[in-house]
Amino acid sequence: MTRISSKDVAEHAGVSIATVSHVINGTRYVRAETRQRVLDAISVLDYRPNAVARGLATSSTREIGLVISDIRNPFFTAVARGVEDELIAQRYNTIFCNTDEDPVREEGNLHLLAAQQIDGLIIAPTGEPCESLLALARAGVPIVQLDRTSPGLEAPMVGVNNAEGAYQAVRYLIALGHRRIAYLMGFEAVSTQTERLAGWQRALQEAGLPVEENLVVRADPRFAESAPAPASEAAPAGMAGHVLPSVREVLGELLTHPARPSAIFIATNQLTLGALYAFEELGLRCPEDISLISFDDQDWAPLFRPPLTVVRQPTYRLGQTAAQLLMQMIRGEAVASPPPLAVELIVRASCSPPVNGGG
Amino acid sequence: MTRISSKDVAEHAGVSIATVSHVINGTRYVRAETRQRVLDAISVLDYRPNAVARGLATSSTREIGLVISDIRNPFFTAVARGVEDELIAQRYNTIFCNTDEDPVREEGNLHLLAAQQIDGLIIAPTGEPCESLLALARAGVPIVQLDRTSPGLEAPMVGVNNAEGAYQAVRYLIALGHRRIAYLMGFEAVSTQTERLAGWQRALQEAGLPVEENLVVRADPRFAESAPAPASEAAPAGMAGHVLPSVREVLGELLTHPARPSAIFIATNQLTLGALYAFEELGLRCPEDISLISFDDQDWAPLFRPPLTVVRQPTYRLGQTAAQLLMQMIRGEAVASPPPLAVELIVRASCSPPVNGGG
DNA sequence: CTGTTAGCGCTTTCAA
DNA sequence: TTGAAAGCGCTAACAG
Numbered sequence: 081m082t083r084i085s086s087k088d089v090a091e092h093a094g095v096s097i098a099t100v101s102h103v104i105n106g107t108r109y110v111r112a113e114t115r116q117r118v119l120d121a122i123s124v125l126d127y128r129p130n131a132v133a134r135g136l137a138t139s140s141t142r143e144i145g146l147v148i149s150d151i152r153n154p155f156f157t158a159v160a161r162g163v164e165d166e167l168i169a170q171r172y173n174t175i176f177c178n179t180d181e182d183p184v185r186e187e188g189n190l191h192l193l194a195a196q197q198i199d200g201l202i203i204a205p206t207g208e209p210c211e212s213l214l215a216l217a218r219a220g221v222p223i224v225q226l227d228r229t230s231p232g233l234e235a236p237m238v239g240v241n242n243a244e245g246a247y248q249a250v251r252y253l254i255a256l257g258h259r260r261i262a263y264l265m266g267f268e269a270v271s272t273q274t275e276r277l278a279g280w281q282r283a284l285q286e287a288g289l290p291v292e293e294n295l296v297v298r299a300d301p302r303f304a305e306s307a308p309a310p311a312s313e314a315a316p317a318g319m320a321g322h323v324l325p326s327v328r329e330v331l332g333e334l335l336t337h338p339a340r341p342s343a344i345f346i347a348t349n350q351l352t353l354g355a356l357y358a359f360e361e362l363g364l365r366c367p368e369d370i371s372l373i374s375f376d377d378q379d380w381a382p383l384f385r386p387p388l389t390v391v392r393q394p395t396y397r398l399g400q401t402a403a404q405l406l407m408q409m410i411r412g413e414a415v416a417s418p419p420p421l422a423v424e425l426i427v428r429a430s431c432s433p434p435v436n437g438g439g
Numbered sequence: 440m441t442r443i444s445s446k447d448v449a450e451h452a453g454v455s456i457a458t459v460s461h462v463i464n465g466t467r468y469v470r471a472e473t474r475q476r477v478l479d480a481i482s483v484l485d486y487r488p489n490a491v492a493r494g495l496a497t498s499s500t501r502e503i504g505l506v507i508s509d510i511r512n513p514f515f516t517a518v519a520r521g522v523e524d525e526l527i528a529q530r531y532n533t534i535f536c537n538t539d540e541d542p543v544r545e546e547g548n549l550h551l552l553a554a555q556q557i558d559g560l561i562i563a564p565t566g567e568p569c570e571s572l573l574a575l576a577r578a579g580v581p582i583v584q585l586d587r588t589s590p591g592l593e594a595p596m597v598g599v600n601n602a603e604g605a606y607q608a609v610r611y612l613i614a615l616g617h618r619r620i621a622y623l624m625g626f627e628a629v630s631t632q633t634e635r636l637a638g639w640q641r642a643l644q645e646a647g648l649p650v651e652e653n654l655v656v657r658a659d660p661r662f663a664e665s666a667p668a669p670a671s672e673a674a675p676a677g678m679a680g681h682v683l684p685s686v687r688e689v690l691g692e693l694l695t696h697p698a699r700p701s702a703i704f705i706a707t708n709q710l711t712l713g714a715l716y717a718f719e720e721l722g723l724r725c726p727e728d729i730s731l732i733s734f735d736d737q738d739w740a741p742l743f744r745p746p747l748t749v750v751r752q753p754t755y756r757l758g759q760t761a762a763q764l765l766m767q768m769i770r771g772e773a774v775a776s777p778p779p780l781a782v783e784l785i786v787r788a789s790c791s792p793p794v795n796g797g798g
Numbered sequence: 799c800t801g802t803t804a805g806c807g808c809t810t811t812c813a814a
Numbered sequence: 815t816t817g818a819a820a821g822c823g824c825t826a827a828c829a830g
Contacts, residue, residue, distance in 0.1 A: 083578070085807055096817045101809060108810095111815060126574075131554040132500060133807030135491045136822045143502075143534070143555070151523070157516050164510070164537055168548070173555060175502070175532045178523055189527070195490040196502070196532060215485070219442070356742050380737075383715050385744040444823055455801045460825060467826095470799060492823035495806045 093121035162399025205230035207269030222409035245423035246279025266301025327354030342434035349376035371431035387428035452480035521758025564589035566628030581768035604782035605638025625660025686713030701793035708735035730790035746787035
């Protein structure tokens with residue numbers, strides 16, 4: 081069962097291991113006849129170069145780390161697919177890690193990835209300062225930030241135009257006649273959440289509407305806690321340092337208030353799912369009782385009753401772009417953050433004019 | 440920027456590199472005072488052992504391959520999370536690859552993983568014979584089959600009781616009064632699909648109902664083609680060797696037939712989504728015009744109108760179990776396929792008695 | 799209790 | 815046009 085190595089190939093072909101290496105990598109001229117002998121030996125012996133040994137010799141492992149919050153989040157899932165497709169095409173492997181937005185898990189993952197000598201890293205950082213991340217950057221490992229930014233990290237970032245998407249969404253609601261529009265968001269540390277907040281604000285201000293702080297509600301964005309299936313199945317999440325109420329709690333309070341908003345803009349798909357559960361529980365009909373618009377499209381969104389109006393993000397392309405950018409960095413090319421990718425307002429039927437003229 | 444190695448640590452601590460190695464790995468006794476010196480040196484220099492070098496020396500990389508069909512499929516996504524949670528806890532990294540049910544992609548992925556000297560493999564095989572997979576097995580790499588089996592491969596398999604789940608689903612429909620119950624499935628090569636077929640058959644036979652071959656319809660299970668979002672975003676799929684019509688085509692034919700079935704049992708979540716789109720297009724109401732029951736729960740299923748009746752699979756646990764089994768194999772323990780995990784019939788509201796007495 | 803040293807399998811000067 | 819040999823950073827005998 082002893083694995084066969086380039087030495088075996090060399091012997092079989094009657095050449096040195098240097099020559100074997102060179103024909104495999106095409107890294108210097110080899111007489112056609114010699115090359116053929118080596119090639120034959122390779123196929124006869126079914127030789128596969130050992131990437132670990134090569135990695136040690138070249139200090140390049142062809143492995144890329146992909147660190148995201150949770151692969152079960154359809155947003156990241158689509159992104160991950162974009163990344164993997166792009167990387168595998170370049171014969172790079174992608175190692176993925178989940179952080180659950182937990183800085184401790186983030187540190188641990190990065191530690192392991194660093195030890196593994198990854199050639200590059202694509203990360204959707206938690207947003208909390210992360211020593212391992214900065215260390216990786218200092219060590220010269222190419223890094224691209226995905227969707228969000230990490231404090232203190234100098235690295236190109238691939239994301240969407242969050243403020244603009246939020247702005248459009250809220251403007252759409254305002255045009256429909258809404259005056260009191262809530263914003264449901266997740267962790268403050270996550271840059272997308274605050275950028276979307278800014279878009280919400282700008283739209284209100286431009287319309288001369290008051291920006292009431294109590295219209296901004298925060299909830300744990302990690303899963304729709306009222307959803308039976310994942311909840312009962314989910315592993316206990318890390319949550320270190322993060323304590324936020326569930327969507328259900330938060331909306332229960334907001335939407336039973338006498339001066340409740342007539343519309344809500346939601347920052348993520350998981351929060352949206354939670355909100356939908358909350359509506360059901362509170363007996364609120366959408367859009368009759370409350371209009372809803374959210375970030376992230378979902379493949380079931382058009383089938384929903386009502387079909388969901390959303391701000392669509394180019395998820396797959398986000399991952400693809402991040403991977404392409406990383407490849408450029410690995411090749412040593414100079415890169416800069418590309419302009420934010422455009423989002424798209426998809427109007428379906430979860431928003432309607434407010435019944436009582438806008439709350 | 441020259442990376443620091445165990446040699447640097449040794450020098451700094453005034454010991455040999457062997458001692459450094461031993462304190463790091465706790466692999467032989469080191470005097471407390473010496474150990475402390477080494478530890479200090481490590482932290483002063485911020486030394487991180489190079490896993491690649493270690494991998495070369497020990498021929499153990501602490502990397503596991505996870506090969507699935509498509510990470511965008513929520514089934515695999517949950518499984519992958521179970522795998523990653525389990526592996527990361529053991530300080531193993533997981534490299535994931537998508538095959539798109541394409542044997543060519545499968546081969547390519549495995550080839551790369553083999554070169555990378557993975558310590559183990561968890562795979563949901565396409566079901567087509569796969570040379571690289573057998574080669575990996577021959578080379579003694581621990582493998583566990585996930586959800587399905589690959590022809591000719593001797594490896595423990597972690598899956599659910601597919602036939603039983605299908606049987607229960609169809610029995611439920613029969614109890615409701617249905618007589619003509621269709622089965623919508625994906626690729627024949629995928630073992631789960633045929634096992635579920637067997638369950639469907641058994642339920643019909645036991646009830647004395649005819650098993651009509653034209654009630655079994657096959658469609659491309661890879662994505663809901665009528666769903667606008669993923670379709671427009673999706674990368675061109677591989678599809679080598681697989682040609683199957685879309686759900687829309689297949690159901691268009693089946694359900695406009697005069698003697699159309701009054702109920703349908705669907706083998707996967709992606710096919711279900713496609714069916715839901717098809718219903719919409721055909722103007723069929725569920726469950727009034729047709730009852731639907733499917734494999735795989737989804738977090739939005741309870742919110743759907745009608746809430747979907749499903750056979751739930753323990754997805755997360757499937758991944759977790761596979762990973763645990765793999766760890767045992769890596770430790771050299773003897774293992775066998777565990778009994779299939781139980782599925783659960785979740786009755787919601789997408790099935791009702793047939794209007795005309797069961798077609 | 800600790801150091802020396804021979805690899806692991808490959809790449810890459812340097813020589814020829 | 816090709817070979818010899820020195821590493822890459824670590825582990826694991828073997829010595830002492």
